Amino acid sequence: MEGASIFVIIVSAIFVNNFVLSRFLGICPFLGVSKQVETAFGMGMAVTFVMTLAGILTYFVHTFILIPLNLGYLELVAFILVIASLVQFVEIVLQKTSPTLYQALGVFLPLITTNCAVLGLALLNIQYEFNLLQTIAHSASAAIGFSLAIILFAGIREKLEIADVPKPFRGFPIALITASLMSIAFLGFTGLV
Amino acid sequence: MDIKNIIMAVVSLGGMGLIFGAVLAFASQKFAVEIDPRAIEIRNALPGANCGACGFPGCDGFANAVLAGKTSVNGCPVGGPESASKIAEIMGVAAVAGEKKTARVLCKGGDNCLSRFEYDGIEDCKAENMIGGGGSKACTYGCLGGGDCVQVCSFDAIHINEYGVAEVNPEKCTACGLCITACPKNIIELVPYNQTVFVDCINLEIGGHVKKNCSNACIACKICVKNCPEDAIHVENNVARIDYEKCTNCGICFEKCPTNAITIDKENNRIIVNE
Numbered sequence: 001m002e003g004a005s006i007f008v009i010i011v012s013a014i015f016v017n018n019f020v021l022s023r024f025l026g027i028c029p030f031l032g033v034s035k036q037v038e039t040a041f042g043m044g045m046a047v048t049f050v051m052t053l054a055g056i057l058t059y060f061v062h063t064f065i066l067i068p069l070n071l072g073y074l075e076l077v078a079f080i081l082v083i084a085s086l087v088q089f090v091e092i093v094l095q096k097t098s099p100t101l102y103q104a105l106g107v108f109l110p111l112i113t114t115n116c117a118v119l120g121l122a123l124l125n126i127q128y129e130f131n132l133l134q135t136i137a138h139s140a141s142a143a144i145g146f147s148l149a150i151i152l153f154a155g156i157r158e159k160l161e162i163a164d165v166p167k168p169f170r171g172f173p174i175a176l177i178t179a180s181l182m183s184i185a186f187l188g189f190t191g192l193v
Numbered sequence: 194m195d196i197k198n199i200i201m202a203v204v205s206l207g208g209m210g211l212i213f214g215a216v217l218a219f220a221s222q223k224f225a226v227e228i229d230p231r232a233i234e235i236r237n238a239l240p241g242a243n244c245g246a247c248g249f250p251g252c253d254g255f256a257n258a259v260l261a262g263k264t265s266v267n268g269c270p271v272g273g274p275e276s277a278s279k280i281a282e283i284m285g286v287a288a289v290a291g292e293k294k295t296a297r298v299l300c301k302g303g304d305n306c307l308s309r310f311e312y313d314g315i316e317d318c319k320a321e322n323m324i325g326g327g328g329s330k331a332c333t334y335g336c337l338g339g340g341d342c343v344q345v346c347s348f349d350a351i352h353i354n355e356y357g358v359a360e361v362n363p364e365k366c367t368a369c370g371l372c373i374t375a376c377p378k379n380i381i382e383l384v385p386y387n388q389t390v391f392v393d394c395i396n397l398e399i400g401g402h403v404k405k406n407c408s409n410a411c412i413a414c415k416i417c418v419k420n421c422p423e424d425a426i427h428v429e430n431n432v433a434r435i436d437y438e439k440c441t442n443c444g445i446c447f448e449k450c451p452t453n454a455i456t457i458d459k460e461n462n463r464i465i466v467n468e
Contacts, residue, residue: 061209069205070198078206085213089220096224164315 006137009130012193013141019117020149021179021186026117030150031175033108040154044147046108048140051118053090054083055139058122059132079122087113117146153182231283232256238279240271244347246369259284270294270368270383293386295363296351296372298342300380301393301409301454302335303356317341322377331406334380334396342372342381389442392417392426392433394454399431404452411454417446 019025026047033043058079066072091109094102102109112118121142125135156178165174235256243251247268249258258264259280266284267277273293312321312329318339321328328337338357350365351372361372363386373381380395392411396403400412413431425439426446433446433454447455 065205065209069201071202071205074202074206078209081206081209081213085217088217092217092220092224095226162315162317162320 006134008193009134009137010141013138014145014148015186015189016192018145018149018186018189019120019142020146021183022190023120025120026115026146029108029111029115029117030146030153030179031172033111034150034154034157034175037151037154037158040150041147043108043111044143044150046112047115047117047146048143050083050087050090050109050112050115051121051143051146052136052140054086054118055121055125055135055142056132057086058082059125059130059135062126075123075126076119079119083118083122084113117142149182149186153179156182229260232260234283235259235280238272238276238283239269240276242271242347244271244369244371246270246371270370273367294368294383295366295386296361296368296370296381297384297391297393298336298351298359298361298376298381299391299393299395300334300336300358300378301356301456302330302332302407303338303354303358305356305409306335306407307331307405318375319377327378332396332403332410333398334378334394335407336378336380341375341377345371345375347371385437387442388435388437388440389458390435390440390444390447391456391458392435392454393456395432397430397432403431409453412452414451416449416451417455420445420449 013019017023020027020030029043029047034040061078061082062075066075066078071078087109091102094109121139124142125138128134128138130138157175160174160178169177232253233256236252239252239255241252247255247258247264247270249255249264252269255264255269259266259268266280267274269276269280308329309331310325310329312324314320314324316339318328318337318341321337321339327333330337336358338353338359340353340359342351342359343353347369348365348367350362350367351359352362354360359372359381361381368383370383373379373383384391394407394409394411396407396410400414403410404412411432413428413433415428415433417426417433418428422443422445423439423441425436425441426433427436428434435446442457444457447457
């Protein structure tokens with residue numbers, strides 16, 4: 001994918017290789033914070049924000065620290081460190097500079113620290129050998145893909161609340177079945193790029 | 194394996210950790226937001242369930258509201274008197290003893306209440322309530338038994354009993370109030386935990402008509418009012434209401450009630466206050 005055009009990267013990250021529905025990353029918030037469209041939207045925005053920043057920062061850490069020092073094998077540990085510090089830093093700064101945004105993102109922001117989708121994105125960026133521009137495009141669109149999936153899913157779950165679901169399937173079982181059906185639907189995009 | 198590699202790895206990772214740590218420390222100084230230390234203390238005195246029963250977004254929201262004077266120190270129904278006294282101590286207010294409360298469904302209808310039609314839709318009170326002007330029960334104030342309250346209860350404290358009416362288990366109930374908001378009929382209320390005598394009906398309609406619909410309804414005959422030695426029960430808007438502050442749980446109203454609308458809750462073996 002080295003020479004892939006930005007457009008192809010964006011379409012691929014949002015639809016074809018959707019982080020939740022075809023890579024199965026970030027399932028925890030996907031199931032946990034999807035009971036209402038409103039909170040799902042908040043989570044989606046927080047993830048978009050953090051993933052884009054983390055993608056860029058990890059790119060710099062990888063290119064200017066790990067590669068010159070020949071420490072490629074440490075990327076996993078280094079990225080966890082970077083992401084955790086980044087989220088903390090963003091939280092502190094937001095609290096001071098933009099209390100409104102801080103309130104809006106609320107509890108979702110610290111939750112993202114340990115989100116595997118963010119780490120997965122950082123590792124994938126390196127694997128695909130993206131340059132900076134491609135990294136930004138991929139990070140942002142992957143996060144938008146996540147938001148799309150979680151908001152759609154929350155919409156379906158809101159409807160499920162009033163549906164007459166058989167007793168053994170109520171709650172998480174039906175949510176998981178719904179998620180898998182959505183995943184199958186997104187498989188329809190395979191081969192698009 | 195070259196020793197240099199190990200040193201490089203340790204130094205670079207350690208260096209990154211140090212730098213990030215320093216940046217964070219600097220940021221937390223530079224961007225420090227003045228938080229009232231009492232907010233954290235109040236936060237610690239709360240149950241921390243973030244249930245929202247107080248009406249504020251989460252326990253932090255409640256703590257800030259207490260500090261801003263928007264709510265009283267006993268505003269957390271889940272924490273009860275325990276956290277109320279702790280918060281009162283932090284705020285330097287004399288503890289307003291938050292009386293322990295429990296939710297109660299004020300309806301004894303269920304199978305005793307006539308049905309106007311057969312409801313065969315989804316099992317949900319809100320949905321049923323929208324059909325035919327308030328669901329299938331002949332009484333507009335009757336429990337539909339759809340279990341909306343059962344679903345919202347996080348403490349497994351409310352269940353539909355054998356008569357098809359929701360019933361609260363006071364031992365499990367934390368008085369968080371979620372069932373009260375969930376009930377489309379508005380027939381759930383918070384009552385004092387030590388109270389054992391209740392008028393389990395809030396039908397505001399006129400006597401005769403009410404009696405036809407439900408054998409356990411309050412018909413506002415005022416026999417209880419006349420017999421109460423403490424002047425603790427009154428009829429307002431065609432329904433008897435107990436003043437829980439005056440009531441001594443003597444049970445005379447229960448014995449005199451001609452329609453079985455008054456209950457003595459003996460099953461829970463709760464303390465009967467006799468002063």
